[in-house]
Amino acid sequence: MLSASQETGEPVRTLPQRGDVLVGKYRVDRVIGDGGMCIVYAAEHLQLEDWVAIKVLRTEWVDRPEVVERFLREGKTATRIRSEHVVRTFDVGTLDDGTPCLVMEYLVGSDLDALLTANGPLPVPAAVDYLLQAGEAIGEAHQLGIVHRDLKPANLFLTHRADGSPWIKVLDFGISKLAPRALALTGRDLALTGTHSIMGSPRYMSPEQMRSSMEVDHRADIWALGVILHELIAGQPPFDGETMPEICANILQSPAPPLTTLCPDVLPDMEAVVLRCLEKDPAKRFQNLGELAAALREFGTPAGRASAHRIMGIFQSGATMYGRTSGQMPESGPAWGSTDPTWRPGPRKRRSLVRTVGIALGSTAIVACGAITAMFALRHATPTSTSAAPAPSPVLSWEAQVAPSAPPTLTSAPTPSASIEPPPAASETASAASASASASASADAKKSKHGSAKARGAAAPTGASVPSSDSLQTPPRGSATAAPTSSESLFEERK
Known part of the structure; x- marks a missing residue:
């Protein structure tokens, strides 16, 4: 602090007294430490209403740059050490007369x-x-x-x-x-x-x-x-x-x-x-x-x-x-940014590194196994139907067996309407076949028979509905009105 000399009237440095406000926000309460180079005061922060310790360099040392430098070094050094067993330094400041001071943690004890x-x-x-x-x-x-x-x-x-x-x-x-x-x-x-x-x-x-x-x-x-x-x-x-x-x-x-x-x-x-x-x-x-x-x-x-x-x-x-x-x-x-080229990780760091790599590799292997298992299950899964499908026809031709099938439907084949006319009897079909005497008519009949077989082989897949056709002379698959072909009709067709 500054005060006027009674003899010369020039300003002189004096130590802070109780009630003085330092650095604009710390009010001095009492002296808690006195050494050969510094004095420590207990002071209250005016805004935070918290206690701090303020270390002030004695006036006789202020004009010695090396001592001031050493005093300020204390604050810089303490802030670099993160241990909880070092007294904390909050701020570095100067009093009105230029005297340096350190604002430090206030401790209770001895x-x-x-x-x-x-x-x-x-x-x-x-x-x-x-x-x-x-x-x-x-x-x-x-x-x-x-x-x-x-x-x-x-x-x-x-x-x-x-x-x-x-x-x-x-x-x-x-x-x-x-x-x-x-x-x-x-x-x-x-x-x-x-x-x-x-x-x-x-x-x-x-x-x-x-x-x-x-x-x-x-x-x-x-x-x-x-x-x-x-x-x-x-x-x-x-x-x-x-x-x-x-x-x-x-x-x-x-x-x-x-x-x-x-x-x-x-x-x-x-x-x-x-x-x-x-x-x-x-x-x-x-x-x-x-x-x-x-x-x-x-x-x-x-x-x-x-x-x-x-x-x-x-x-x-x-x-x-x-x-x-x-x-x-x-x-x-x-090493906190060490530039030492001989630095090597210690045993604890090596163990930590190995543990981290092992966990990463294990997690990757688990994810890969799960993905492979899912792909295998999807590839070999068989689609199921919720309704019973009729057995496939035993007279499918080779073309029908290798032809791609339409996707299955989950609905059963519709029952034919009562208004649909029944198919012609087998005897009428045999009479019409025997009436064709010419070679050209017989060839046409054979082509028609082969076409009917192919049509039956390419029938719709299980559960599909096929409309009636007079040219095929066969009932729709799954129809309740379809009559079995008699042995006489089959004999006539073979002739």
């Missing part, structure tokens, strides 16, 4: 440093659970190429979920180191972290971090987590001293004290995990948080084991999240 001061050491299962919850956030940060570099109990905040279960939130990524592979900020990183500068809290810094803050990698965070775990169980850090040089000398030269000397009831396996985190040679420590989580999972509660499995899943997937840089959307494909 940090682990205050908890240790108030209650003393924690039971081993609780300490392991808290560390593994923090490890979920740190593990994701490491996969993004982010090294926190300032892990300590004061930056692990204990709050509670709606069901009352404890929930750890990781705070303060202000001095986090961004790996060159993750962000093309090599020059800016060198400017923000000089070779001889000491960044972090001395009691939780690894030996290599004390020598050069610029050269550290994710194993420096594993060291810090080992120090935190030791302190949560024993009530004091493994390396301490009256002055900062003494603390640094102990970290660089003295071996890590066994945990069982302070807590005799701690299992040797638990002590071995802490001692491995505190190896002075980074190559002898756990090489990633997945290994540390696998070693700790048996010492926590079921909730802690679930956190351990989630951490292990991050590193067992074989994917890296490098490439999710500021201002870039994650690309589709492997």
Whole structure:
């Protein structure tokens, strides 16, 4: 905030006071955190009537560009980590005098440093659970190429979920180191972290971090987590001293004290995990948080084991999240848009791919079998009639047998009307045949007989109605008035 100097009358920067409205919409209520570089206020959103935490850079640091850059980096870094165990950053703004500020999630609870001061050491299962919850956030940060570099109990905040279960939130990524592979900020990183500068809290810094803050990698965070775990169980850090040089000398030269000397009831396996985190040679420590989580999972509660499995899943997937840089959307494909040519899908991704292909092939086979079965059934299906059809005539000629049949009808043959005259008697037909004496008449009669046979062979199919014809001298098929041909008539026709 700006106010006029009483001596010179020039405007000077002042810290916000209770009742001040920041960024045009947040009304300050009280101070909830005070550090060497920042002050944190509880404020109320005027429109939403919800509480937020506003972190403001102290006035004496505002004129130092590298400090301002590091302060703003905290907000950018936190938004890239999607874990629920990272405090959310909602907005980045500036006050009226140009002082930068971060609008963050408002948390109810206390940090682990205050908890240790108030209650003393924690039971081993609780300490392991808290560390593994923090490890979920740190593990994701490491996969993004982010090294926190300032892990300590004061930056692990204990709050509670709606069901009352404890929930750890990781705070303060202000001095986090961004790996060159993750962000093309090599020059800016060198400017923000000089070779001889000491960044972090001395009691939780690894030996290599004390020598050069610029050269550290994710194993420096594993060291810090080992120090935190030791302190949560024993009530004091493994390396301490009256002055900062003494603390640094102990970290660089003295071996890590066994945990069982302070807590005799701690299992040797638990002590071995802490001692491995505190190896002075980074190559002898756990090489990633997945290994540390696998070693700790048996010492926590079921909730802690679930956190351990989630951490292990991050590193067992074989994917890296490098490439999710500021201002870039994650690309589709492997490893959040990784450009690493050596990337290969991990075991879980391979199993998922095989399962997906198997399901697709199985579904295709089922559909194909169903289609083939349906086609076979349609091809071999026999049409049925709902009414009884008369038997086919036994005197069909060869032409009639091979001729295509008309489609069957579902109606029975109509009964001939009583007005239809009966066909001529068989005796009259025989007399007419014998009266023809000439050769030409006999030939005509034979042609007529052959034509009648063909006509009878080409009769309508079953169920069809055929009208009476005097030229054929046969009754309609299915007629109730048709009389059988006598043997005498057949004899005359054969003559």
